[in-house]
Amino acid sequence: MTQTTRQRTSQLIKAAVCVAVTVAIYMVPPPGGLEPRAMHMLAIFLGTILGLILQPLPTSAVAIIGLTIAMLTGAMDPKTEAFAGLGSASIWLIVAAFFIAQGFVKTGLGRRIALVFISLLGKSTLGISYGLSAADLLLAPATPSNTARLGGILFPIITSISDVQKSTPESDESRRRIGAYLAITANNVNAITSAMFITAMAAGPVVAQLAADSDVTIGWGTWALAGIVPGVLCLLIIPALVYKVYPPTIKHVPSAQSDARKELKELGRLSVKEWIMAATFVVMLVLWATGSMTGISATTVAFLGVAVLLVSGIITWKDMAANTSAWSTLIFFGVLVGMATPINKLGVAEWAGEIIAQATDGLPWMAVLALLTVCYFLMHYLFAAELAQAVALYTLFLGVAVAAGAPPAASALMLGCTTGLIGAMTHYASGPAALIYGAGYVKTPEFLKIGFLCGIVSVAVWLTVGMGWWKIIGIW
Structure with missing residues (x-):
């Protein structure tokens, strides 16, 4: 055969x-x-x-x-x-995100940002990892395609550093020098940054819409404020944790900083298009952060950014038309969101929620929310994308949490953030995970082990430090 x-x-x-x-x-x-x-x-x-x-x-x-x-x-x-889902503003925000990511890649601004952080923090392998993490964090709010953020901007930097240090997927000895560590760490960091902002992953806007359909409003600024403390703490923990359990054989890379500075020098000053991209990036961040005050929707902001990129020639309609990922996403996610809507209207989610609610009846709401969060995380072993799980389970789990007495806003945010955290737990969990796995630096057992460990640690941080922070800022 x-x-x-x-x-x-x-x-x-x-x-x-x-x-x-x-x-x-x-x-x-x-x-x-x-x-x-x-x-x-x-x-x-x-x-x-x-x-x-x-x-x-x-x-x-x-x-x-x-x-x-x-x-x-x-x-x-x-x-x-x-076809109702194809007209969803949240779906079109995701489509716009792919075009914005093209701008970062085409202008070279994304690569420049990553090189700056490496030039500052790249003396050791751990330092390089933290530099890449900082770059991911900075890019995350304005690149809702986490696959584009890691694959189009950060991963080329990882492979370049690895090649210089003679670390390739060709052998275990070679890949473990530095490439495997940087790759698996970047994947888990990407899941954390995806959990910190509505606009840091494709599922974020859809989660916000599903929450709104359940009468819970999550603004861009609210999500960002809620995610900043547990997110930054996880960004400090995860690179060091992976360094401990999956260490590279090369600990110090004295040439990384000088190589990054050399490339930055060769790049010279920012080009006009990079300045336009940077200015667009900053304006979009401000408008997203102040959306609740200005009344300008996140989708409108995204398309404003796309319009600027088109007028300035940073991207062209030909670029947009050739972006098959964007149009495939429109069909795939639009159809799924459309199919999920009648299920909720017909009472299926409510019926299933009652069954789960009976199983958790009598427990304190904090315990119910924690159990639901862990269950939501573990169930991603059955899914190949964050959004697919969000569409299938988010409304149901949110309904059960609220029915158990959990604060609606805290429940919506916890499940929403967890939708980002699940993106690195398996080699098929998300686009970034598939990309990292396909590069060959990390073997399947290693991928599953590190993904589970980092995921559980991150969920624990959100359930403890995160909930404490949310109490301070008045979310519950």
């Missing part, structure tokens, strides 16, 4: 599993309180989610097939429900 034949056989088996699960749930008589359409919609939605996990076809293809089945069976109304 050839490799192509094996791949096709595997795809057919995965597709058959998705169909079987969908049909089985579809045929189950609806429990008390649910109408048949609710059960049918739940079956199709879960089958689609399973397809996103197993991936018998690309994600967008799976989403379109799920949407088609929902329309054919009458589970979704083609006129009022099926």
Whole structure:
């Protein structure tokens, strides 16, 4: 059997599993309180989610097939429900984010920012890691595509440093010199920065929208203020923790700082386009941070940034049209958000929430929120993207927490931040994780071990220090 034949056989088996699960749930008589359409919609939605996990076809293809089945069976109304998600402002914010990330890459401003931090902190391997972490933190608020942030801006710096130190994926001895440490640390740091801002990951705006649908408003400034203390603490802990349990064989890199300064000197002064990109970046940050006062939505700010980049020639329509990730994301996420909406309207989430609520009945709300957060984190082993899990589970878990007496704002933020923290726990957890894994520096067992350890530590920090900080600033 050839490799192509094996791949096709595997795809057919995965597709058959998705169909079987969908049909089985579809045929189950609806429990008390649910109408048949609710059960049918739940079956199709879960089958689609399973397809996103197993991936018998690309994600967008799976989403379109799920949407088609929902329309054919009458589970979704083609006129009022099926395409509603494609018009979501949150989805278009994600699309705009891909174009903004293109600006950082095309102008070279992102690389320059990373080099500045390395020139200041790059004397040791640990110092380089902290320098990359600082760069990720600075870029995070304005690059909602965490894959673009790590893959397009920071990862090329990591590979450049590794190559200079003769650390490549070719052998265990070579990769462990410095490349493996920098790669796995950057992946886990990226998950932390993704949890610190609404606009630091694709799932952030969708989480905010799902919270709003549950009558909980999370502004950009509120999320940023809530995330800054636990986030910065995790950014201090994680590089040192990975350094301890997964140390590089090269501890000191005296040439890294000089190499970074040399490259910065070769780059010269900021170009006109870099200045425009920097100014756009700062203005977007200010407008996002003051959105609750100005009334300007995050999506409007993002498209203002895109418009400036288009007018200035930093990006072109040809660049945007060729950005298949942006348009695939529009279809994939738009369809999923659209499919999740009728499930909530038909009472499925409320029904499932009652079951979970019964299991946690009588526990203090703090314990319920902690258990739900840990459970939400661990369930990501079943998902291949942060957003897919958020769409499937966020509203349900938020409803259970609030029903148990947990403060709505604290619950919404805790689950929202955890949606970012889950992005590094497996090699298929997110776009950045897949990118790091595919580079070959980190083996599967190492990836899972470090991802689980860093994830649990980060969740613990958010549940303890984070909750304490939120009490001080009045979130609960």
